[in-house]
Amino acid sequence: KNQVEQSPQSLIILEGKNCTLQCNYTVSPFSNLRWYKQDTGRGPVSLTIMTFSENTKSNGRYTATLDADTKQSSLHITASQLSDSASYICVVSVTDSWGKLQFGAGTQVVVTP
């Protein structure tokens, strides 16, 4: 069973609207949580990285939140643009000597005009 679950699997939103993606994890011990954006045919690109002591971090129109007590994170996209169409991947870093990462399967976002 994947220790990082993302929902929804996919969503379609109108350009200019907001959306929120969810990530639940069971990884323990936990070091940090990351969100990546992966465009079709490209490698993932880092959006945010949060330690367990941070509960929000922004990168432009992307805002990530973290609740380490409930082991939940969300990624909010504000005023979506066509270029936001991509897969968004939640990644949890396990606390150990080499920083093993557990990847979620991603949420596929399609922004339509």
Add this chain to the structure above:
Amino acid sequence: NAGVTQTPKFQVLKTGQSMTLQCAQDMNHNSMYWYRQDPGMGLRLIYYSASEGTTDKGEVPNGYNVSRLNKREFSLRLESAAPSQTSVYFCASSETHNQPQHFGDGTRLSIL
């Protein structure tokens, strides 16, 4: 500044053939990684190199070998390709294991 460069971008092999996937980074990063990405699944770590001169197995190392040629280059070798190794392979690098990883654009490998 190219970041992480992977070659080739596409490859088709027959079962039993061998090949090496190449990866190079120009960011002077210490750590490098090889992942595979399969439909509906998260990326899975095959091998990693925490620093030049060291390599270790990840989550799914069977059927693969790696070489950290120098600080810049980290190659992945399939000795006898199997259809189950059909996947998209990503190389990544990071300054240290706790820093964000920078990914290449992948090698799409099909094994018939």
